[in-house]
Amino acid sequence: MPLESKDILGLEYMKTGDIATILKTAESFKQILERDIKKVPTLRGKSIVTLFYEPSTRTRNSFELAGKYMSADVINFSKATSSVNKGETLKDTAKTIEMMGVGTVIIRHPVAGAPNMLAKHLDTPVINAGDGAHEHPTQGLLDLFTIKQKKGNIRGLKVAIIGDILHSRVARSNIWGLKKMGAEVVTAGPKTLLPPFLEELGVKVYTRVEDALDNADVVNILRIQLERQKKALFPSLREYAIIFGINSEKLKYAKEDVLILHPGPLNRGIEISSEVADSERSSIKEQVANGVAIRMALLYLLMGGGKTGGQVD
Numbered sequence: 001m002p003l004e005s006k007d008i009l010g011l012e013y014m015k016t017g018d019i020a021t022i023l024k025t026a027e028s029f030k031q032i033l034e035r036d037i038k039k040v041p042t043l044r045g046k047s048i049v050t051l052f053y054e055p056s057t058r059t060r061n062s063f064e065l066a067g068k069y070m071s072a073d074v075i076n077f078s079k080a081t082s083s084v085n086k087g088e089t090l091k092d093t094a095k096t097i098e099m100m101g102v103g104t105v106i107i108r109h110p111v112a113g114a115p116n117m118l119a120k121h122l123d124t125p126v127i128n129a130g131d132g133a134h135e136h137p138t139q140g141l142l143d144l145f146t147i148k149q150k151k152g153n154i155r156g157l158k159v160a161i162i163g164d165i166l167h168s169r170v171a172r173s174n175i176w177g178l179k180k181m182g183a184e185v186v187t188a189g190p191k192t193l194l195p196p197f198l199e200e201l202g203v204k205v206y207t208r209v210e211d212a213l214d215n216a217d218v219v220n221i222l223r224i225q226l227e228r229q230k231k232a233l234f235p236s237l238r239e240y241a242i243i244f245g246i247n248s249e250k251l252k253y254a255k256e257d258v259l260i261l262h263p264g265p266l267n268r269g270i271e272i273s274s275e276v277a278d279s280e281r282s283s284i285k286e287q288v289a290n291g292v293a294i295r296m297a298l299l300y301l302l303m304g305g306g307k308t309g310g311q312v313d
């Protein structure tokens with residue numbers, strides 16, 4: 001079934017039916033990724049470009065691998081060696097690349113709304129790979145997929161999102177996606193890192209981590225984003241780790257079989273202890289693997305596979 005939208009800009013704008021279609025399609029791609037030979041001809045003759053204006057390890061490489069596993073040609077645009085350094089605007093850069101015939105533009109940008117602006121000007125599908133503190137929809141989708149794979153469903157689960165919500169595009173995409181799929185979402189963190197709009201989104205807000213963790217099915221632990229903090233928002237990292245860092249002791253408040261998620265990269269010993277990150281309850285490594293399956297599903301659905309009802313492989 002094709003998606004309703006030409007672009008993937010955020011889970012706020014995404015229809016619940018589209019989320020369900022993407023999660024279902026990713027199941028087929030996950031099976032392909034479990035094979036020895038992962039290459040399929042699905043996107044042969046098509047191309048994608050990754051246009052990253054901010055650093056990335058997981059998102060960029062998993063989009064590149066997703067494209068390559070599906071036989072697409074992949075261009076990785078490098079801001080440092082491009083004509084952006086001669087003053088070319090984002091819109092002109094993207095239009096120039098579109099004229100070369102690319103099938104999908106994947107963009108990460110520090111400015112919230114940059115992918116939305118591009119989507120208005122391009123006929124080519126645009127995927128938001130993270131825009132400022134706004135949204136990171138492919139991370140939100142891979143988190144939903146991981147929860148569904150591990151717990152069997154999403155509806156009715158209690159999901160606690162802990163940490164730096166203020167600067168987190170992952171938190172926003174998770175909240176929109178989880179609420180649409182029927183989960184209960186609670187948050188906790190220092191008051192200075194909890195934006196005022198959370199309650200308007202139907203999210204319960206706590207300042208004591210133990211209250212948010214109480215009986216939780218899933219805990220999504222966020223990275224402290226020091227690079228986005230313009231002034232000190234808590235006394236020290238040591239104090240943050242003691243009060244808000246998730247360790248085995250604090251996890252006693254959650255359900256016995258609680259699922260631990262973290263979008264990465266990890267600040268070990270600050271927002272998460274190594275003991276928790278590497279425990280059997282942690283699916284952090286699986287999130288990374290599921291990110292490839294989700295991104296394969298998105299490229300397939302946006303680049304014709306979903307519209308023609310074509311075979312995944």
Ligand code: CP
Pocket residue numbers: 055056057058059060130136139263264265
């Ligand atoms: N989770 C995430 O977006 O990681 P990267 O910044 O490494 O892509």
